[in-house]
Amino acid sequence: MKRRQGFSVDQFLDAMPTANAAIREQAVGDDRVVLVAPLKKRWFNGPPVTWFVPMKRERRVGLDALGTEVWRLCDGRHTTEQIMDLFAQRHRIHFHEARVCVSQFLRMLTERGMVAMVGLHSRESQTDRTP
Amino acid sequence: MADSPKHSDRRPNDSRIIYEPVVWLGMRVDVPADWAMVRHSTKLAGGRLVWMDRRHQRMQLSWRACPSQPDADQALADYRGMDLSRDEQARFEALEGYGNWRGLRTLGERNLTRATSYLAATGRWVEMVMEWPDGWDATTERAVLESFALENGDAGPRHWRAFGMEMTVGAEWELLRVDARPADVSWMFSQHRRELIVRKMGMLDTWYDRNTRRFVRRQLPESVIDFKPAVMRGHEALLGESDEPMARIKRWMGQGRIRQDWVWHCESSDALWQVTVLHPRGGVIEACEARVDCCGLGKRE
Numbered sequence: 001m002k003r004r005q006g007f008s009v010d011q012f013l014d015a016m017p018t019a020n021a022a023i024r025e026q027a028v029g030d031d032r033v034v035l036v037a038p039l040k041k042r043w044f045n046g047p048p049v050t051w052f053v054p055m056k057r058e059r060r061v062g063l064d065a066l067g068t069e070v071w072r073l074c075d076g077r078h079t080t081e082q083i084m085d086l087f088a089q090r091h092r093i094h095f096h097e098a099r100v101c102v103s104q105f106l107r108m109l110t111e112r113g114m115v116a117m118v119g120l121h122s123r124e125s126q127t128d129r130t131p
Numbered sequence: 132m133a134d135s136p137k138h139s140d141r142r143p144n145d146s147r148i149i150y151e152p153v154v155w156l157g158m159r160v161d162v163p164a165d166w167a168m169v170r171h172s173t174k175l176a177g178g179r180l181v182w183m184d185r186r187h188q189r190m191q192l193s194w195r196a197c198p199s200q201p202d203a204d205q206a207l208a209d210y211r212g213m214d215l216s217r218d219e220q221a222r223f224e225a226l227e228g229y230g231n232w233r234g235l236r237t238l239g240e241r242n243l244t245r246a247t248s249y250l251a252a253t254g255r256w257v258e259m260v261m262e263w264p265d266g267w268d269a270t271t272e273r274a275v276l277e278s279f280a281l282e283n284g285d286a287g288p289r290h291w292r293a294f295g296m297e298m299t300v301g302a303e304w305e306l307l308r309v310d311a312r313p314a315d316v317s318w319m320f321s322q323h324r325r326e327l328i329v330r331k332m333g334m335l336d337t338w339y340d341r342n343t344r345r346f347v348r349r350q351l352p353e354s355v356i357d358f359k360p361a362v363m364r365g366h367e368a369l370l371g372e373s374d375e376p377m378a379r380i381k382r383w384m385g386q387g388r389i390r391q392d393w394v395w396h397c398e399s400s401d402a403l404w405q406v407t408v409l410h411p412r413g414g415v416i417e418a419c420e421a422r423v424d425c426c427g428l429g430k431r432e
Contacts, residue, residue: 009186066337081185091334092401094295095185096167097313 007120015120017083017106018076023114031065035114061112070105074115080106150274154282154292155180156306157253160192161278163271168293173306187264190275197256200249203233206258210235210245217241229276232259242267246276253281288422291318295400296331297424304420320421324388328407329421335396339403343369343394346403351376351390361393363404364425368395375409387412397425 024036037059039045045055063071069090073083080102088098109115150161153168156175162182166189172178177195181188214221214237221239226232226246234246242263249256259279261272283289288299294309294316304320304327314333319326332339339346344358347369354373361370375388393406404425 013186091314091337093314093333094167095165096169096183097333099185100313 011120012103012117013079013081013084015080015117016076016078017074017080017109017115018118019071019074020114020116028062031068033063033068033071035061035063035071037061037112037114059112061114066101067105070102071109074106074109076118080117148271148274150278152278152292153180154290154297156194157281157283157289158192158194158257159278159280159282159292160275162190162275166190168311171293171309173308187262189262191260192257193259194255194257196254197249198254200251201256203247203249206247207233207235207245210237214239214241214243229273232276232279234259236267238267244272248279250281296329297427298329299422299424300327300329301420324411326407326409327420328405329423330405330407331400331425332403332405333401335401335403339396341396343396343403344371347371347392347394350392354390361395361419363393363395363406363419364397364423366395366397366425368393385412391419393419395425399426 020037022038026034026036028034039057039059043049045057049055070083070087073086078086084095084098084102087093087102088095091098106115106117110117149164151164152159152161155171156173156178163184166182166184168180169183169188170179170181172180175196177193179191179193182190211223214223218237218239218241221237221241224236224238226234226236226244229246231248232246233248234244237243237245244259244261244263244267246259247257257279259276261275283302287302289302289304290299291297291306294311296316296318298318300320303322305322307319307321309319310317315330317328317330319328321327347356347358351371351373354376356371356373359370359372361368369392371390371392371394373390373392374382375390377387381387388409388411391408391410394403396403402425404423406419406421406423408420
């Protein structure tokens with residue numbers, strides 16, 4: 001079972017989601033994108049294995065209009081709280097409702113390595129750094 | 132409080148904070164609008180409601196059935212001991228001037244207001260705990276405690292207000308559960324073999340094509356639905372009548388129920404509202420069982 005990292009609510013809301021620079025965006029219409037992430041090279045996804053077995057060299061994740069809206073705010077300049085505020089205002093929902101939507105989506109992106117939460121340190125790592 | 136008159140439209144004096152009334156199981160309390168209810172219980176015998184702001188838990192209102200008045204002094208002594216065990220430097224102030232509320236303020240590492248009251252009219256012991264992570268706020272403390280009141284008599288319709296919804300339903304309906312998902316909140320009531328569901332759906336620009344008939348059809352793809360025009364709270368609504376989807380054998384055994392759906396779009400709350408009533412055959416329902424106040428709750432934080 002995965003261990004849960006001990007982030008405080010303050011740390012999470014103040015962190016700045018930042019898109020992975022290696023990700024390419026492909027526009028699909030006006031309001032949707034497909035994110036293309038290159039896969040890490042390993043011994044099995046290069047020659048000679050790929051001479052016989054076709055292997056994917058990149059992973060693609062299609063975002064819907066709402067996902068694209070949040071993705072475009074992951075620019076390293078907006079905090080998570082600001083993204084939630086903007087999302088709530090735009091869709092006329094409560095901040096707490098926006099928090100559920102945005103944090104689930106950001107979790108999905110961070111698990112796939114597409115977004116890094118800049119400024120977010122787990123309590124464990126903070127303890128480690130203490131002299 | 133227990134002996135206070137029913138809540139009138141009085142509002143807290145502080146104009147800087149917007150307060151939102153919450154009416155739950157006959158108890159009414161005004162809380163700052165940026166506090167959201169994150170836990171709720173539906174049982175009259177005992178339970179709690181918990182609110183948090185963006186970053187911290189702010190308030191817990193708990194209740195339990197109590198045939199006689201408990202010893203409030205003992206409860207306060209217990210609170211004091213509990214807080215001292217966490218923080219030896221904690222200071223205490225008695226809570227005074229709040230009617231039937233008795234309690235204390237704990238000031239120290241954690242700033243808390245604890246208040247208790249026995250509601251003789253309903254035989255309930257109520258405890259309220261407020262947390263002040265940014266320092267004790269006398270105005271909010273007063274506003275919240277003074278706003279507490281009992282609503283609904285023993286008979287007559289029951290008033291409910293929370294999660295951006297307000298409704299009045301008959302006293303015979305018991306609240307089963309509330310599912311509060313982002314932009315999709317459902318309240319489920321039951322009464323023997325009858326069910327009542329009141330649902331509010333937001334973020335319409337992302338999914339709703341302004342076709343209520345298609346919306347109902349999508350929920351009941353296999354059913355034959357008889358559509359009729361209706362009016363709900365001054366809005367043009369659609370009434371769909373159908374048989375509840377279920378296995379044919381159950382229907383042959385006489386367990387089939389009739390399903391009625393009232394669906395309407397309320398512009399001021401920018402939400403799609405749906406009231407669903409399921410009732411056994413023979414029990415004819417002429418009108419919607421819930422009086423839903425959709426228009427008054429359009430404002431957001």
